Amino acid sequence: MHTDEPAAPAPRRDRRDRTLRSDLRAMLPDLAIALLVTASVYGILHWRIDNGTSDTALVMPFMADAAANWPYWLSQAFGWSALLWSWVTVLFGLLVGGSRPAWIRLRPATIERLHRTTSLTVIALIFAHALVLSWDSGNDLLGAFVPGLYSHAPGRFAVAIGVIAFWLALPMGLTYYVRNRMGPRLWRMTHRFIIVVYVLGIWHTFLWGTNVWFTGGLRTVLWVMQIPVALLFLWRLLYPARRGERVPWRPSEWSAGLSARDVGSLVLRLGAAAVVVALLVVIATGNTGGADREDYPKTSTSDGGGHDHHGDHEGHDHSGHGH
């Protein structure tokens, strides 16, 4: 093609590829894998209850009947696949916004497509996580979808941030399909804040996930999983894909002076670097905010008011666990 020819309009197929309907179709294989993962997690949770190694049953002994409480275990399983998929989609998203590190071989268009399909899968998985939970609490849809209505203190806040994450994910993600109507710049600006959804999901899990209740094990793994996210976030800020987003972060570039925007962006980059350091400190010191397993059975009471999942059970007293 001659370089002086006017830019050809995007091929029709390309434009079609970006509608909600075609992305919903494209997400089906991804969703199928996510459902398989959910089923496997459900199997593991069930097996752990049956062989007496379930941390959830330790925190909430009244839940130890795996068959009777199956919606709760299924909801937990959807929670884990939602978390895993949101981890993956955030990594893809950061690779879309930043220049690709040389060792990543995937084409930008492939990364973007994977980001779109995995994001849609995340929304479906969070929805399933909450919907199945509502079956467990006597079809309490309001409890599962209105922040602050599920459970009692101290669980109310922990669950509410998960619910808020869900409601934020919808407009911040799905407005992609009307971005031309709302203005691509505005869309890009608002979509950037979707990282908040991920942080809320992780925070919610650390606060209320009974399989990551105790120090060590899966709780540490969850902390470690945040390192690539934080590193890629920092990388995306330092090396954005769009030249316009580039800020002079090397001191050698500062001789021409810095605008207020540059200073703000530098502070953001410093903050991101501080997050990486903080994560490393948390992991190195083992100070992950979990409960102490050794203490737990000793503090067990039947009138504790602890992790009561829908208010009609007496909770496990977990005061002093550090959550």
Ligand code: HEM
């Ligand atoms: C409408 C939104 C949400 C509701 C009502 C909700 C509710 C809950 C509840 C009650 C638990 C406690 C289960 C337990 O005993 O461990 C929980 C755990 C969990 N949630 Fe959510 N959540 C929501 C959103 C989210 C989001 C956005 C994510 C992440 C993307 C997430 C991931 C998880 C995970 C991984 C667990 C841990 C399960 C376990 O300990 O095995 N949830 N959620």
